[in-house]
Amino acid sequence: MKKLNLFLGALITIFFISCEGPQGPPGFNGFDGERGPAGQDGVDAIQAQVFELEGVNFMYDATDNLYDYLITFSDFTSFETFKEDVVLIYRYDGPVEFGDGAVEDSWGLLPQNYFFDEGIIQYVFSHTLFDAQVFIDGNFDLSTLSTDFTDNQILRVVIIPGEIATTGKLDTSNINSVMAHLGITEESIQKVTLD
Secondary structure (H helix, E strand, O other): OOOHHHEEEEEEHHHHHHOOOOOOOOOOOOOOOOOOOOOOOOOOOOOOOEEEEEEEEEEEEOOOOOEEEEEEHHHHOOOOOOOOOEEEEEEEEEEOOOOOOEEEEEEEOHHHHHHHOOOEEEEEEOOOOOEEEEEEEEOOOOOHHOOOOOOOOOEEEEEOHHHHHHHOOOOOOOOHHHHHHHHHHHHHHHHEEOO
């Protein structure tokens, strides 16, 4: 008897949960909002920015024992950066040759660590709405650091609008994945050689 009551109770519960009534009447139309400012013709309102800086030379700060380089966004893009935007910086590690002879560029997302006998260095950055400062920090005397890590570096800056960054899963560790997600080709990247 208990099993019959349990079975009937479950059946009735499923019946009521799966029932759907008729659709109700539509609601009233809302008021139209204010008209927004006119945008530029031919320019999407939500657009990611990518630019590459070649010849970056980090400056040594003996007081703090670190290297730094300041990137001011307005020097390379005319688009405004907002607090919701995501800023990514990649460092060019060089070409990688595969067993089949294919060669691909290797880019590392900051932060990036390197381990030496003397200690560890780390490329890190912080940013505001107007700029990004890239640092080389370490746990040993960085004045002895090889210029291979401080001079003629190539950095790629990617500014992703907040609306795009929150639309789905994005593998930011893979620059090719980011570029494909944003619809940006290698040819369309603004490349700047610094003096």
